Amino acid sequence: MELTLVHSSPAAGGCAASGCGGSADRLAELPATIRDRVKDHPCFSEEAHHHYARMHVAVAPACNIQCHYCNRKYDCANESRPGVVSEVLTPAQAVKKTLAVAAAIPQMSVLGIAGPGDPLANPERTLATFRELSEKAPDIKLCVSTNGLALPDLVDELCAHNIDHVTITINCVDPAIGARIYPWIFWNHRRIKGIEAARILIAQQQKGLEMLVARGVLVKVNSVLIPGVNDAHLAEVSRVVRAKGAFLHNVMPLIAEPEHGTFFGLMGQRGPTHAELQAVQDACAGDMTMMRHCRQCRADAVGMLGEDRGDEFTLERIEHLEIDYAAAMQRRAEVRAAIEATRAQSRQQVAGQEEVLIPLAGLRRQPRGLAAAPAATPAAARAPAATAQGGGTGGHRPLLLAVASSGGGLVNQHFGHAREFLIYEATTIASAAPGATPEAAPTVDVRFIGARRVDRYCGGGDTCGDAETALAGTLRALAGCAAVLCSKIGYEPWGELEAAGIQPNGEHALEPIEDAVAAVYRELLQAATARDQPALSALSA
Amino acid sequence: MALQIIATCVNCWACEPLCPTGAIQAARPHFRIDPRACSECEGQFPVPQCASICPIEGAILDQAGRALNPPGSLTGIPPERLAAARAEIQAR
Structure with missing residues (x-):
């Protein structure tokens, strides 16, 4: 049997859905000028992260604040949290490593400095790295992430080094909430604690954001969702930073375990459930473009999002490498051209498909083929369909479906091999085609929600005290999902999944993810209808 | 009079650029303070700079061996809870 691949990707690895967020890029809502600047940035564009790679260089060990989710004893090879690295590099080592990686992985488009401390608390090391890279690899985009405390003082320097993207972690705009997240900051030669510290930090973050936007730098805002601390507050954060010109908001779950040695981990502060995270992301999405494919990388991550090839590029290994910069840059240009050609072709094929899976981002509740109506938010657009369907045939409510995929936008991974699952929300759309009734052939919308990891950010196993069985971890990652799609699955997990109310499905191996998810969703709806009908007749009898 | 950095230091570099006398050295296995050069910031700052940014409780001691940042003072984690x-x- 020959499969027609609607979406094909030259680069395997990472999250490989054929277009997380549906057939079109969610960034479609952004102005064209911004879209053009982020189209090859894997951290900013959901669609780009299937094609382009990034790396972080850990040149910035110092920090000027303490966060309750961070432990400054950061060296652990088993963990993959932000702020954790295996070796801190000098600027010269970082430049060498970047050039080595960019030569070996020609899909590499972005170099970021993200820690393990705060890059702007290490301005000389951070700026020296940027300065040399902008000369030796001018085709690589440079970006930096910061807590914002030192940002206003360094905005002009960053602009001078051609930094195009800055990420600011903003967890609150209210000092009373900030005092529960930041125990101290170092400011004007003193350690300042409590609400005063939070007030200064917040003021600096907001000032830095305004200054960057005024200079045309793209600003993404990261927020860590901490249940009971800032969960109800993040929609306000989203509104404020959007009003000031941030173009993307990334709400990430708190990672807190006692073995991490953080305040939150040791004091029993829990991270959010998948459902809580999604609810806050949805609440924020009304205000601005949300980012859902973030993998919360380490400060020395290398490769496609969701993979880390850092071990291939240790200092020891790159020391004796001879790199032909010009040839490497030429190769990157060729690979980029090929990627862009594939993406353009893929967009065309999608446009010409018979059955279109309409992405909610672009959904305007219009029959296909008509021009899009004025913008409605995805959440608002989805609500009427769910309500309309809900009353009729036993509830066509949105369902979450999980997918095991190792690349290429296909359902192609064995259940037991999956280290992360891609989570999609499927729902029916009313009147997608003129005259069609939902019962006859419901048009299914498939929306990417996020990636859930199985390994809890720690691969240390029993030595780190993580005695949970692999299957228990997987079941937790799949909480709330109605079904899981994979290429194959063993007998034992099949039974456990069914017992947990999650339908395993291996019927769609090697099919494009969105098509497979839509098909399984339809099957689930039909099964639910079949179950409901005898009950309904019994009631009426 | 001089401060000293002990083995719990994580070599994070935060203190090094702040030292007004250049007494802090990026030594291995951990950073150290040259006792001849350290002034404890007296006359330069109201508080010792290295101990004001150091994130690790107990890593910097005064001449008498007392921690400038005692357990629990920076992270807020009660020492009993940590133990x-x-x-x-x-x-496990």
């Missing part, structure tokens, strides 16, 4: 958690994790 209990360590014991729990080791017992």
Whole structure:
């Protein structure tokens, strides 16, 4: 049997859905000028992260604040949290490593400095790295992430080094909430604690954001969702930073375990459930473009999002490498051209498909083929369909479906091999085609929600005290999902999944993810209808 | 008079650029303070700079061996809780 691949990707690895967020890029809502600047940035564009790679260089060990989710004893090879690295590099080592990686992985488009401390608390090391890279690899985009405390003082320097993207972690705009997240900051030669510290930090973050936007730098805002601390507050954060010109908001779950040695981990502060995270992301999405494919990388991550090839590029290994910069840059240009050609072709094929899976981002509740109506938010657009369907045939409510995929936008991974699952929300759309009734052939919308990891950010196993069985971890990652799609699955997990109310499905191996998810969703709806009908007749009898 | 950095230092570099006398050296296995050069910031700053940014409790001591940042003072984690958690994790 020959499969027609609607979406094909030259680069395997990472999250490989054929277009997380549906057939079109969610960034479609952004102005064209911004879209053009982020189209090859894997951290900013959901669609780009299937094609382009990034790396972080850990040149910035110092920090000027303490966060309750961070432990400054950061060296652990088993963990993959932000702020954790295996070796801190000098600027010269970082430049060498970047050039080595960019030569070996020609899909590499972005170099970021993200820690393990705060890059702007290490301005000389951070700026020296940027300065040399902008000369030796001018085709690589440079970006930096910061807590914002030192940002206003360094905005002009960053602009001078051609930094195009800055990420600011903003967890609150209210000092009373900030005092529960930041125990101290170092400011004007003193350690300042409590609400005063939070007030200064917040003021600096907001000032830095305004200054960057005024200079045309793209600003993404990261927020860590901490249940009971800032969960109800993040929609306000989203509104404020959007009003000031941030173009993307990334709400990430708190990672807190006692073995991490953080305040939150040791004091029993829990991270959010998948459902809580999604609810806050949805609440924020009304205000601005949300980012859902973030993998919360380490400060020395290398490769496609969701993979880390850092071990291939240790200092020891790159020391004796001879790199032909010009040839490497030429190769990157060729690979980029090929990627862009594939993406353009893929967009065309999608446009010409018979059955279109309409992405909610672009959904305007219009029959296909008509021009899009004025913008409605995805959440608002989805609500009427769910309500309309809900009353009729036993509830066509949105369902979450999980997918095991190792690349290429296909359902192609064995259940037991999956280290992360891609989570999609499927729902029916009313009147997608003129005259069609939902019962006859419901048009299914498939929306990417996020990636859930199985390994809890720690691969240390029993030595780190993580005695949970692999299957228990997987079941937790799949909480709330109605079904899981994979290429194959063993007998034992099949039974456990069914017992947990999650339908395993291996019927769609090697099919494009969105098509497979839509098909399984339809099957689930039909099964639910079949179950409901005898009950309904019994009631009426 | 001089401060000293002990083995719990994580070599994070935060203190090094702040030292007004250049007494802090990026030594291995951990950073150290040259006792001849250290002034404890007297006359330069109201508080010692290295101890004001150091994120690790107990890593910087005064001449008498007292921690400038005693346990619990920076992270807010009560020392008893930290000890209990360590014991729990080791017992697994």
